[in-house]
Amino acid sequence: MSTYPRWKLLLILSVCLFGFIAALPNFLSEQQRAELPDFMPSKTLNLGLDLRGGVHLLLEAKTDDIIEGRLENLAGQVRDIRRNEKGVNFAGVRIEGRSVIFSVTDDEMIEKARTALLPLTQASAGLGGMMGATVQEVSLEREGRKFTLTLTDEGISMQARDAISRALEVVRKRVDPDGTREITLQPQGDNRIVLQVPGESDPQRLLSVISTAAKLSFHDVNTNITPDDIARGRIRSSEKAVPVRGGGEMVIEKRAIVSGDDLVDAKAAFDQNGQPAVAFAFNTSGARRFGNHTRENVGRPFAIVLDNEIISAPRIITAILGGSGQITGIGGVQEAQELATLLKAGALPVPLEVMEQRTVGPDLGADSIAAGEVAAVIGFLAVVAYMFFGYGWFGIISNIALFTNVLLILGALSIFQATLTLPGIAGIVLTIGMAVDANVIIFERIREEQLAGRKPFAALSEGYGQAMSTVIDANITTFIAAFVLYFLGSGPVQGFAVTLGIGIITSVFSAVVLTRLILTTWLNRARPEKINI
Amino acid sequence: MLRLIPDNTKIGFMGARKFCYGLSILGIVASIALFFSVGLNYGIDFEGGLAVEIGTTNDSAIDIGQVRGSLSSLGLGDVSVQEYGRPSEALIRVERQPGDDAAQKAALDLVRATLEKTVPDVSFRQENVIGPKVSGELKRDGIIAISVALAAVLIYIWFRFEWQFGAGAVIALFHDVILTIGFFAITQLEFNLSVIAALLTIVGYSLNDTVVVYDRIRENIRKFRKMEVPELIDFSLNQTLSRTTMTSFTTLLALLGLYIFGGEVIRGFTAAMIWGIFVGTYSSIFVASPLLTLMKLDREHMFNDVQDNDPTVDKSRSVDPFAN
Numbered sequence: 001m002s003t004y005p006r007w008k009l010l011l012i013l014s015v016c017l018f019g020f021i022a023a024l025p026n027f028l029s030e031q032q033r034a035e036l037p038d039f040m041p042s043k044t045l046n047l048g049l050d051l052r053g054g055v056h057l058l059l060e061a062k063t064d065d066i067i068e069g070r071l072e073n074l075a076g077q078v079r080d081i082r083r084n085e086k087g088v089n090f091a092g093v094r095i096e097g098r099s100v101i102f103s104v105t106d107d108e109m110i111e112k113a114r115t116a117l118l119p120l121t122q123a124s125a126g127l128g129g130m131m132g133a134t135v136q137e138v139s140l141e142r143e144g145r146k147f148t149l150t151l152t153d154e155g156i157s158m159q160a161r162d163a164i165s166r167a168l169e170v171v172r173k174r175v176d177p178d179g180t181r182e183i184t185l186q187p188q189g190d191n192r193i194v195l196q197v198p199g200e201s202d203p204q205r206l207l208s209v210i211s212t213a214a215k216l217s218f219h220d221v222n223t224n225i226t227p228d229d230i231a232r233g234r235i236r237s238s239e240k241a242v243p244v245r246g247g248g249e250m251v252i253e254k255r256a257i258v259s260g261d262d263l264v265d266a267k268a269a270f271d272q273n274g275q276p277a278v279a280f281a282f283n284t285s286g287a288r289r290f291g292n293h294t295r296e297n298v299g300r301p302f303a304i305v306l307d308n309e310i311i312s313a314p315r316i317i318t319a320i321l322g323g324s325g326q327i328t329g330i331g332g333v334q335e336a337q338e339l340a341t342l343l344k345a346g347a348l349p350v351p352l353e354v355m356e357q358r359t360v361g362p363d364l365g366a367d368s369i370a371a372g373e374v375a376a377v378i379g380f381l382a383v384v385a386y387m388f389f390g391y392g393w394f395g396i397i398s399n400i401a402l403f404t405n406v407l408l409i410l411g412a413l414s415i416f417q418a419t420l421t422l423p424g425i426a427g428i429v430l431t432i433g434m435a436v437d438a439n440v441i442i443f444e445r446i447r448e449e450q451l452a453g454r455k456p457f458a459a460l461s462e463g464y465g466q467a468m469s470t471v472i473d474a475n476i477t478t479f480i481a482a483f484v485l486y487f488l489g490s491g492p493v494q495g496f497a498v499t500l501g502i503g504i505i506t507s508v509f510s511a512v513v514l515t516r517l518i519l520t521t522w523l524n525r526a527r528p529e530k531i532n533i
Numbered sequence: 534m535l536r537l538i539p540d541n542t543k544i545g546f547m548g549a550r551k552f553c554y555g556l557s558i559l560g561i562v563a564s565i566a567l568f569f570s571v572g573l574n575y576g577i578d579f580e581g582g583l584a585v586e587i588g589t590t591n592d593s594a595i596d597i598g599q600v601r602g603s604l605s606s607l608g609l610g611d612v613s614v615q616e617y618g619r620p621s622e623a624l625i626r627v628e629r630q631p632g633d634d635a636a637q638k639a640a641l642d643l644v645r646a647t648l649e650k651t652v653p654d655v656s657f658r659q660e661n662v663i664g665p666k667v668s669g670e671l672k673r674d675g676i677i678a679i680s681v682a683l684a685a686v687l688i689y690i691w692f693r694f695e696w697q698f699g700a701g702a703v704i705a706l707f708h709d710v711i712l713t714i715g716f717f718a719i720t721q722l723e724f725n726l727s728v729i730a731a732l733l734t735i736v737g738y739s740l741n742d743t744v745v746v747y748d749r750i751r752e753n754i755r756k757f758r759k760m761e762v763p764e765l766i767d768f769s770l771n772q773t774l775s776r777t778t779m780t781s782f783t784t785l786l787a788l789l790g791l792y793i794f795g796g797e798v799i800r801g802f803t804a805a806m807i808w809g810i811f812v813g814t815y816s817s818i819f820v821a822s823p824l825l826t827l828m829k830l831d832r833e834h835m836f837n838d839v840q841d842n843d844p845t846v847d848k849s850r851s852v853d854p855f856a857n
Contacts (some may be wrong), residue, residue, distance in 0.1 A: 002715045060633030081775075124608050203660070205636075269758045338786070353635075355666060356663050356667045357638070357641075357661070359657070359660040360659050361656060361658040363656065364588075371796035372796070375791040376790070379787030379790035379791060380787070382786040382789075383786055383787055387783070422796075425795075426799055426802060426806075429787050430789045432781075433784030434738070434784055435780075435785050435786075440779045440780050444775055459596065464539070473743050474740075477686050477740035478736075478737035480685045480686050480689060481733040481737035484733065485678060489678060489726075490671070493726055493727065
């Protein structure tokens with residue numbers, strides 16, 4: 001005869017109770033959930049995109065652009081040294097692969113040049129870099145008079161990570177300017193972003209919002225140049241021809257008066273003619289530069305350039321002080337709103353490319369949930385009926401464990417807010433089928449022990465004892481598979497792994513621990529001569 | 534009570550082992566041949582390209598032929614259109630477009646526009662565009678996942694059992710995985726990401742089955758020290774047969790529900806699982822266990838293994854009943 005220590009009994013029952021309470025919100029209406037007291041968990045299952053509909057995008061930063069920009073910058077630094085450092089002259093500065101190559105014109109200069117170049121190779125800490133860690137971005141090599149500055153792999157990946165962490169913020173502000181949508185936005189690896197927008201059914205709109213660079217700047221316009229000059233390419237090197245929205249071209253100063261980096265606010269508005277416009281405001285330094293420029297250039301036009309296109313070129317009527325202004329000639333109200341959002345979010349630090357795009361319509365999601373529910377219920381009932389006919393009274397106990405198991409899975413998924421996907425539902429259904437395995441192993445053992453002539457109590461404890469290692473071994477193998485799937489899989493496969501993994505833990509608990517408690521309690525009360533199994 | 538298997542069966546599994554080895558080798562050879570000749574019907578997860586699932590808002594049937602005609606005239610290469618579950622639903626797959634990811638997106642726009650013209654009341658239920666880079670990575674990750682899972686599980690078996698069991702389990706595992714790949718080659722069911730999940734689960738399930746039988750064999754080896762190995766394996770298999778069939782049956786019941794009612798999206802996945810249950814059960818009885826006879830089990834070593842810390846093996850109970 002055996003009795004359970006009280007603490008053990010309480011522990012088992014409280015685990016079950018906690019599972020029930022955690023699963024409960026899923027069976028309540030939204031209103032009922034709101035009325036739950038604070039101490040009760042009120043979280044429901046977190047449905048994956050395939051079940052609720054939405055858009056999943058995998059975006060990749062064009063690292064090549066980052067590298068290119070960094071190399072241009074490096075070449076610029078080299079030219080600066082040539083200009084500023086007395087007695088050092090470089091020749092043939094060129095970019096080759098990931099290196100900037102050049103040579104000094106005289107052997108005398110080698111040491112001086114080296115000293116001047118060394119600061120470029122100093123280690124620096126990146127924006128999104130690891131805490132406190134510094135990375136050497138550039139390495140310097142010399143061969144005779146020839147110098148080679150090369151971007152290191154660590155430097156490039158640090159740049160990419162920096163760009164990604166800034167792009168992440170920009171994308172968030174663009175897709176979810178009010179912070180009200182339940183979007184998922186996370187970096188993946190060095191140069192990727194995963195964006196998930198539940199409920200969104202128009203990926204095109206999303207893509208256009210994301211793929212715009214939104215680089216805004218204000219430039220001086222060269223009004224003295226004729227279209228003929230443009231056609232012949234007679235433009236100064238400090239100037240460039242830029243297309244104008246709605247047709248034509250204008251020549252502007254390359255250097256911006258003020259750029260979008262100085263923008264602090266942008267919102268949709270209407271101009272004095274009642275046309276949609278975007279009102280913006282600069283920070284103090286931007287406001288000062290803009291004020292100075294407009295004061296000195298009254299009567300001349302300036303160009304508002306967005307992504308290498310002039311969206312308008314108003315004439316300066318009076319000095320614009322105070323750092324605010326308007327962009328007009330935008331089109332509809334919606335365009336104005338989108339432009340305001342884009343400007344406020346800032347420019348993308350690096351172009352993003354769509355690597356993977358998955359869209360699930362809301363009706364398919366609903367269909368999938370319904371199909372999954374039906375399949376789960378039918379699978380559950382079939383297993384329950386079979387266990388009852390196969391084991392009778394023991395089958396009922398096993399079914400209680402099975403029912404507890406399903407509630408524990410639901411509860412665990414709700415508490416941890418693990419994402420439930422369609423394969424996840426499949427994982428639950430599979431777990432239902434396999435959950436009774438531990439019970440079958442144990443019950444078969446009890447039968448054997450009884451056939452071998454043991455009394456009920458002895459048969460029960462021997463059965464559980466002997467079956468334990470088998471049950472553990474058997475479940476660990478499946479658990480390993482689930483574990484690997486979780487860490488190496490992606491998206492829906494991970495969803496499946498989560499439910500399978502949780503299901504294995506809860507089913508071992510309910511099928512081994514819970515059934516043993518019930519059976520022992522029952523044996524203590526009923527004291528049958530023989531277990532009918 | 535309803536029992537699938539009567540008590541105290543004495544089925545001579547070992548007698549059939551030669552036949553089963555032949556059958557399994559034949560199946561493996563056929564699977565490998567099919568894999569290399571016919572190949573798998575890779576989904577866009579691994580091939581790249583686009584897949585669009587459409588339906589009609591008023592449940593009217595979709596004219597598959599017409600859709601196929603209008604899409605194949607777009608010059609997008611290989612386009613497949615098939616009914617998907619119901620007549621009012623169709624799945625369109627377009628092969629990977631040459632060029633980068635932008636080319637895939639352009640093709641999707643073209644397909645969408647064409648479908649809007651061709652199918653009245655069309656609703657886009659699901660759209661997937663996978664670029665060439667990602668599909669290559671998913672394929673690689675899938676292979677890594679399966680390899681790592683196999684390795685991890687094998688290390689576990691090796692620690693818990695003698696090497697002979699580990700070797701038997703390995704062979705049975707590869708047997709199951711290869712036969713499942715053969716199954717996908719012959720049925721041409723779509724081989725996608727979720728099938729990788731199914732494969733790993735089959736690996737887990739099949740091992741689960743094998744481990745239960747092996748546990749019993751190991752226990753019996755220690756208990757009945759004079760019994761011949763083939764006889765002992767047969768005895769253990771019969772002892773666990775009831776559990777093996779019960780569990781396979783309940784799992785099949787649950788999976789059948791999923792297969793029939795779970796919808797088209799996960800049908801390939803459940804089909805793989807159902808097949809895996811059959812193969813996994815077969816292999817643990819007819820492949821993994823008989824294989825132990827080929828590798829000489831060192832029984833003395835197993836019994837006297839001081840390092841064996843398996844708490845469930847009660848060495849004090851290991852008395853040969855025939856010796857008394």
